[in-house]
Amino acid sequence: MGSIVILDERTANQIAAGEVIERPASVIKELVENSIDAEATAITVEIKKGGISYIRVTDNGSGMESDDVEMAFEKHATSKIRRIEDLDSLATMGFRGEALASIAAVSRLEVRTKTAAEETGTLVRMEGGKVLSVSQTGCPTGTTFIVKDLFFNTPARYKFLKKDSTEAGYVSSMMMRLALAHPGISFKLISNNQVQHHTPGNHDLVSVIYSLFGNETARSVLALDHEEAGIKVSGFAGKPEIARGTRNNQFFFINGRTIKNRVLTAALEDAYKTLLMQNKFPFCVLNLAIAPEMYDVNVHPQKLEVRFSNESAVYSAVYHGVKSALTSASLIRELAAPSYEPKRNATIQDTHPQVEMDTMKQPASNLPPPQRSPFPWKPEVNADDVPVETVEPLKPAQPVIDPAHQSSERPQPDSAEDQEAITQKEHGSGILLEAEIVGQVFDTYIILQEGHNMYLIDQHAAHERIRYETLKKKISEGQAFSQMVLEPYVVRLSPAEYDFLFSRMTDFERAGFEIEAFGPQTIIIRSVPDILGDGFGLDDFHEILDRWMETVGERTGISDEAIYMMACKSAIKANRRMEKDEIRALVHQLLSMDNPYTCVHGRPVIISISQRELEKRFKRIV
Known part of the structure; x- marks a missing residue:
């Protein structure tokens, strides 16, 4: 007997479900897109335990006729297309007829639906792809899906789901994308009986941005409307001041469908070149109106990736649309009025804009125009003004910061130039x-001399290394100290950021933050790690949060990247004059570190130049 067999329908459906349904967010995407195709104007999504145990999607769309309800759960049953040629003019979200069959195959499902022409609705209950019952029921026009116990019959898939809070974050991100793609539809997300976000559905994209991201972001976006080569690009690009450390706030759509595409990302970021610092990524909500025959969405089962027939034209349209918006607008960043409060010990002076809660409640259409202030001018340092210090012996001094003794990996030099960086083998720190x-x-x-060698120390890199090892040691020992801020910061977060922060609140507290919930997706920061000092601002918090989210994954504890960021933000900066006592203390603290030779990014802290090398450079010897 041969070894090849035809799989039974149940097994085949469960395998196919894995291609379309990866997690609760995949279920919600498919069901909400069906609601959009049904011309719904209000869609409510409710989840419990991240959507793993319970999902409800309710819409006020056209509903399904009773004769079509059971057929909708058959494989490749669809009302969207009739033949392959219809894909060339596809204008709906769904078309394959796979989603409902796939969802039903791996869950316990219930659907209630009614059209406006029917007096009663239809109720269907299913489990593992099998119909349990079909009956009439009373319900409003529209459709409600309830999906329970996702992957209850496929434990191999169930075990790959993340924590409830992580899955809830994926759902929130998906709902944000859907809401941004369809500003004319009111979206509501409820998680564990709490409303996460609710958009107005008034066809105003700025109102949606305001609802999801808050007042600061809504005030800092630039409208764009550009068309070339039959491609229309519309939406909003963020001013450089709201750029973040990840691409999580970049949203691209084609004809209202959320997508990912490297061409769009490249065009956007190329338009911002010279405007953003390294590792900063712009905010955008961009929709491309393109003829269906110019792109192919039938690339991936989840329809997130697309191919373009003319990538160059798409790149050009996005690039020039964003570039035009940036060049025609004033990009002068608003600055808060200086605070004249007396400086207090153990507090941080208020240097951030005051957030008025009444302002946060205003509709986006009533937002006041931003007031602009010029950048403060700072003269260049004149090289002639740099004093020449006399040589003085280096004497022991009491460190101003307790040295840490936490080990850190020491990268090896990989080029001849890097060999100039001092290593412990060549020069012991005791010397x-x-x-x-x-x-x-x-x-x-900083310039040091010992014997026949001159040493140069990068003061920022040195202090960064000290701060990193000190903070890491304090956190590991539970001894990180907090410093109360003079004026607490009220911060609006994305759903994913909010869920991440509260799922790791213990770790934030161990690092020295005191943070409390302050409304939907809003927190209040009352204290920060003491090493961050008076220079702490909201941009610093966002960067720390971005790095933490990028690197920690499912692991508990504080990521090294977040500690790096705090160390970098609090370290002495370049172009800062230091007194001799400060230099002496800094050098002694540096030399007490486990790794005084590189900064946390792997760059050299100390380099040495021998007397012989100098004499060769001056041609004293050959």
Whole structure:
């Protein structure tokens, strides 16, 4: 007997479901897109335990006729197309007829639906793809799906689901994309009996942005409307000031369908070149209106990826649309009025804009125009003004920051140029304790001399290393200290950020933050790690949160990237004049670290130049 067999229908459906349904967010995407195709103007999604145990999707769309309800759960049953040629003019979200069959195959499902022409609705109950009952029921026009116990009959798939809070974050992100793609539909998301977000459905995209991201973002977007080569690009691009450390706030749509595409990402970020710092990514909500024959959405089962027949034309349309919006608008960043409160010990001076809760409640259409202030002008440092310090022996001094003793990996130099970086094998740190302080050059580098060697220390990198090892040690020992802010910060977060923060609140507290819930997707920051000092601002918090979310994954604890960021933000900056006592203390603290030779990014902290090398450079020897 041969070894090849035809799979039974139940097994085949469960395998196919894995291609379409990966997690609760996949279920919701398919059901909500069906609601959109049914011309719904209000869609409510409710989840419990991240959508793993319970999902409800209710719409006020056209509903399904009683004769069609059972047929809708058959494989490849669809009302969207009739033949392959219809794909060339597809204008609906769904078309394959796979979603409902796939969802029903791996869950316990219930659907109530009624059309406007029918007096009563239809109720269907299913389990594992099998119909349990069909009956008449009373219900309003529209459709309600209830999906329970996702993957109850496929434990191999169930075990790959993430924590409830993580799955809830995926659902929130998906709902945000759907709401941004369809501003004319009111979307409501309820998670564990709490409303996460609710958009007005008034066809105003700024109102949707306001509902999802808050006042600051809604005030900092630039409208664009550009058309070329039959491609219309519309939506909003964010000002550079709301750029973030991840691409999570980039939303692309084609004819109202949420998509991902490298061409669109490249065009957007190329338009922002020279406007953003390294590792900063712009905010955008962009919709492309393109003839269906110019792109193919039938690439991936989840319809998130597309192919374009003319990528160059798409790139050009997006690039020029965004570039035009950026060049025609004022990008001067608004600055808060300076605070004249007396400076207090153990508090941070208020340097951020005051957030008025009444303002946050205003509809986006009534937002006041931003008031613009010029950048503060700061003169260049004149090289002639840099003092020449006399040579003084390096003497032991009491460190101003307790040194840490936490180990850190030491990257090996991989080029001849990197060999100049001092390594422990070549120069023991004890030798530098006897070195003389020559001075400071460019207000950035410390110069030491010991024997026949000159040493240059990058003051920012050195202090960053000290801060990193100190903070890491304090956190590991539960001894990180907090510093109360003078004026608490009220911060609006995305659903994913909000869920992440509260799922790891213990770790944030161990790092020195004191944070409380302050309304839907809103927090209030009352204290921050003491090492962040008076320079802490909301941009710093967002960067720390971005790095933490990027790197920690499902692991508990504080990611090294988040500690790196806090160390970098709080370290002495370049172009900062240091007194000799400060230099002495900094050097002694640095040399007490486990790894004083590289900063947290792997760049050298100390480099050495021998007397012989200098003499060769001056041609004293050949």
